[in-house]
Structure formats: C-alpha cells, structure tokens
Amino acid sequence: MDAVVLLSGGLDSYTAAAIAKSEGLTLSALTINYGQRHVRELNAARAVAATLGVRRHVEIDIDLSKFGGSALTSDVEVPKDRPCDALQIPVTYVPARNTIFLSLALGWAEVLGAGQIVIGVNALDYSGYPDCRPEFIRAFEDLAALATRVGVQGQRIQVATPLIALTKAQIIQRGVALGLDYGLTHSCYDPLPDGRPCRHCDSCVIRSHGFDAAGLRDPLLS
Amino acid sequence: MDAVVLLSGGLDSYTAAAIAKSEGLTLSALTINYGQRHVRELNAARAVAATLGVRRHVEIDIDLSKFGGSALTSDVEVPKDRPCDALQIPVTYVPARNTIFLSLALGWAEVLGAGQIVIGVNALDYSGYPDCRPEFIRAFEDLAALATRVGVQGQRIQVATPLIALTKAQIIQRGVALGLDYGLTHSCYDPLPDGRPCRHCDSCVIRSHGFDAAGLRDPLLS
Numbered sequence: 001m002d003a004v005v006l007l008s009g010g011l012d013s014y015t016a017a018a019i020a021k022s023e024g025l026t027l028s029a030l031t032i033n034y035g036q037r038h039v040r041e042l043n044a045a046r047a048v049a050a051t052l053g054v055r056r057h058v059e060i061d062i063d064l065s066k067f068g069g070s071a072l073t074s075d076v077e078v079p080k081d082r083p084c085d086a087l088q089i090p091v092t093y094v095p096a097r098n099t100i101f102l103s104l105a106l107g108w109a110e111v112l113g114a115g116q117i118v119i120g121v122n123a124l125d126y127s128g129y130p131d132c133r134p135e136f137i138r139a140f141e142d143l144a145a146l147a148t149r150v151g152v153q154g155q156r157i158q159v160a161t162p163l164i165a166l167t168k169a170q171i172i173q174r175g176v177a178l179g180l181d182y183g184l185t186h187s188c189y190d191p192l193p194d195g196r197p198c199r200h201c202d203s204c205v206i207r208s209h210g211f212d213a214a215g216l217r218d219p220l221l222s
Numbered sequence: 223m224d225a226v227v228l229l230s231g232g233l234d235s236y237t238a239a240a241i242a243k244s245e246g247l248t249l250s251a252l253t254i255n256y257g258q259r260h261v262r263e264l265n266a267a268r269a270v271a272a273t274l275g276v277r278r279h280v281e282i283d284i285d286l287s288k289f290g291g292s293a294l295t296s297d298v299e300v301p302k303d304r305p306c307d308a309l310q311i312p313v314t315y316v317p318a319r320n321t322i323f324l325s326l327a328l329g330w331a332e333v334l335g336a337g338q339i340v341i342g343v344n345a346l347d348y349s350g351y352p353d354c355r356p357e358f359i360r361a362f363e364d365l366a367a368l369a370t371r372v373g374v375q376g377q378r379i380q381v382a383t384p385l386i387a388l389t390k391a392q393i394i395q396r397g398v399a400l401g402l403d404y405g406l407t408h409s410c411y412d413p414l415p416d417g418r419p420c421r422h423c424d425s426c427v428i429r430s431h432g433f434d435a436a437g438l439r440d441p442l443l444s
Contacts, residue, residue, distance in 0.1 A: 062284045062326075069333030096329035099369045103325040104284075107318035111291030136368040143365050146358040147321045 002026050002114035003160070004105045005054070009044030011185045011207060012163055015175040016120035017052055019162040022178060028112055029054040030105050034094070035065035040195055044186035051184060060104060069095050080190075080200035098131035102140050102159065109157050110148045122163045122171065137161055168210025176216060183219035197221070224248050225338035225382070226331045227276070228323050231266030233407045233429060234385055237397040238342035239274055241384040244400060250334060251276040252327050256316070257287035262417055266408035273406060282326060291317050302412075302422035320353035324362050324381065331379050332370045344385045344393065359383055390432025398438060405441035419443070 003025040005017040021027055029052070031045040042059065049057040098121065105117045121132040130136065137159050144159075145151040163171050175182065187207045188197035197204050197220060211218040225247040227239040243249055251274070253267040264281065271279040320343065327339045343354040352358065359381050366381075367373040385393050397404065409429045410419035419426050419442060433440040 058288050060284065060288060062282065064329065066280050066282060067330045067333045069329075094329070095332035095371070096325055096366075096369055099325040099328060099365065100322070103318055103322040106321060107286065107291075107316070108289045110317035111289045130371060130374045131369045133368065136365070139361075139365040139368050143321065143358070143361040144318075146355065146361050147318055147353045149317070149352060152352045 001116060002028065002055075002109075002112055003116035003118050004028050004030055004109045004112065004114050005118040006101050006105055006120070007031050007045050007049055007054075007057075008120075009041040009046075009048060009185060010120070010187050010203075011175070011182055011210075012120035012122055012171060014048045014052075014120075014180060014182070014185055015171050015178075016118050016160075016162050017048070017054075018175060018178045018180055020116070020118045020160060021052060025116060025118070027052060027054040027118075028056040028108070028114065029058070030101075030108055031057065031059045032101055032104060033059060033061045034097070034100075035063040040191060041186045044184060047184040051181065058108065062100070062104075064094060064097070064100070067095065080198070081205070096131070098129070098136070099140070106144050106148065106157065110150055113150075114157070115155070116158045116160050118160045118162070120163050121161050122166065122168070124165065124167050132164075134161070134164055137164070167213070168206055169213035172210050172214040172216060176214075181219070185220070187220075223338060224250065224277075224331075224334055224336035225340050226250050226252055226327045226334065226336050227340040228327055228342070229253050229267050229271055229276075229279075230342075231263035231268075231270060231408050232342070232425075233397070233404055233409055233432075234342035234344055234393060236270045236274075236342075236402060236404070236407055237393050237400075238340050238382075238384050239270070239276075240397060240400045240402055242338070242340045242382060243274060247338060247340070249274060249276040249340075250278040250330070250336065251280070252323075252330055253279065253281045254323055254326060255281060255283045256319070256322075257285040262413060263408045266406060269406040273403065280330065284322070284326075286316060286319070286322070289317065302420070303427070318353070320351070320358070321362070328366050328370065328379065332372055335372075336379070337377070338380045338382050340382045340384070342385050343383050344388065344390070346387065346389050354386075356383070356386055359386070389435070390428055391435035394432050394436040394438060398436075403441070407442070409442075 007013045007029040029049045144157050187203045189201040189203045190198050227249050229235045229251040251271045366379050409425045411423040411425045412420045
C-alpha cells in the first residue's frame, strides 16, 4: 500500500517513516517548508528521504510567517531551558500547523491513491501542542472521509501515528533497532550560526533527555 | 467580532464576505494562490478586498500543482459545455482544496483572535465537490476545536457559510441587493488570452445560468 509520510528532517518523522516502511508500506515523502527559521531541517529531510529510499519526495513552500504568531516563524525569541514539565502551550506553537500539514498530505494522498498518511506526532514527550493528541488525529480522519473524492466513494484514508504512545527514549530505541542514523536528522529550533544544535530549546532538551533515558549517545553531539 | 474570509476573486466569496460585513463582522481577507491557471483571479481578489474595505489582506502562495491531479493545477484539459446535471466530481476538482484553505484560515484566525472563518461554499449550484457540503464544514469545526490553542481553551471558531443553501441566482440577487459590483470578479476556469471568460467551462456555465435565473445581466459580459 502507498503512504504519504510527512518528513520534517527531525528524529520523530524519520522514525515514523522507517516504522511504516518496515511494515511494508511504499513511501512518498512530503516536506513542508513553512518559513521556519531552521532551513537546515530541509537538508536533513532530503538526507532522510534518500536513506529511506522513498519513491517520491515533494517539498512544498508555504510562508506561514505571513500570519505571525509563533516563535518558529517570526521574530519572537525561542525560549531556552524551560522546565520539562511546563505543559502550557509554548510560543514555538505554530497555529494549526498539523492541520495544515495533514491537509496537504491528504491532497497528495488522494492524487496518489495512497491509503495512509504517516505522521510522527507524539503525545507523551511532546511540547504541549494540541494538534499532537490522538483525538485530533481521529477528528482529522473523520474530516478526510468527508473532504475527498475517495472518501465519498467509501475509501477511508488512515492517519498512522506509530509514535503517538511512545516516550522519546522508546522512539530512539525503536529507531536504533531499525538501524537508523540519527546523525542525519535535525531537531533544534534555534541552531548556532555553524548549524550545531543550541542544546537549550525545548526540542534540544527533549531530544537530549530521550537519548539519556535510552542509554544512548546522540550522534549529533559527538 | 473579527473574521477571516477566504477570498478567491470569484462571485461567491465576494458575496459571502459582503454578507459577513453587513452582519457587523470585521474582515481580514485570505487569498490562496495555489498554482491555478487563472492568475486573473488574484487581481480580482485584490479589487474585491479593496472594495470591501477589509482590515488586512494576506496572499499565500502554495504550489498544489506539485501534487497534480486536477485540471485546475495541471495540464489536463478543462471540460467545456458539460451538461449542468452531471453530478459526478469533475476533473476541475482540486484534491482536499477546501480542507487546505480552511486549515490556513484557521491558523490565521487563531493568530488574530478571530471567532469566525467565512467561506463561500455552496451546496446547490456547485460542481459536485465533496468539500462544499454542510457535513464537511461541521466536521471541520469539530476538528478546529481540537486543533488549536484557543480550542483547547474552550473557544470555538465557527465556519460561516452564508451561501451554502442558496441557488446561484439567489446569491447574485443577494449581492446585487448589497450593492456589489460583480464586474470586479472573475469566475472562469480557462479564460481567453485577452482575459475574457470562456463562457463554456463549468464555472462560466453555472454563473451564466445564475444571472439568467436572477433576471440580471452579468457585467463581465457587457
């Protein structure tokens, strides 16, 4: 079966894609450049797509910074060294991001005749984003059934979330067991001028805790 | 109350926006350039936004032709002179278009603190698109409540569809009663080289029937 996988260049989407591939799905990768600061994510997405051997890789540019409202797409400072249990929604939240991403994946899935969309959302070690929760994903599947020609014809496009119930440590352990090279990925919200991760934004902190808890070393920091 | 209105430059979205404005909403207009053939729509959207006196007008480029799958975004021929009762979904269907458009409007609505999204969909004199139906709109509202920070905080963003139960003739009569200048709009899927409407695509045919049934003359054809 064909699947469209949302591939950001980060650790989670790489692992989600690899799990889908290990289950026999044929992958087409979709990367959205939404005007985020860290363009290095895009190079990481290309490297990850290549190593996964995806059938197609489409990159879509969409300048969400025109809306403002997020530290990832505007001049708001990315917060550093937030406590890990701070579960309020942070300024790095991009309004409606996963809704927009899934909508684009849905459009492409319909064209390709793909039966699945794969997204690396995670409801445990996440940053408190509302659009990473299982109830959001189920609501999107319901919408997709009404939104599309294939839905009207009775075919349901599933949204697969292989990571949704895993801790970051479990995600990393699963990926390492699949032989993934996390040195290809990029997670930092606010990298240093030379491209290395800042080690202090939410994304770096969560990644670092994940590698620590998995008892593994992050190849990006070696 | 603030509202984000999806403004295409066509007759329907202009009328939907004008109705919302007449009800006291403060409008911010969102126009999506999705790689459609008829770039004249964009100039029409600018003219319509100006005449409506919207507070803000944002244009977002997103190249859906990278996905293919529609006569509006690829090299497939736009069908001409289809019978009006041919209710199968035509090749001008753009996969997941309204899902993508509403998702973008949702992101901007959340940033602006807008309580409504206005979209000129119409379930009667339409072209058989699944994402113009009331059940699709309700499912999107349910999704929006789960997708956003404001939704988590208990605020529901409504999707207003003032045209959904009107015939094309009723839409035109309503707009004319509001003093709208339909000479500013653009509906044709496949305009002539000089920009005039082709008069034979689904959109031209539906528009023409609407003006006829309303007993009015289309200013674009004078």
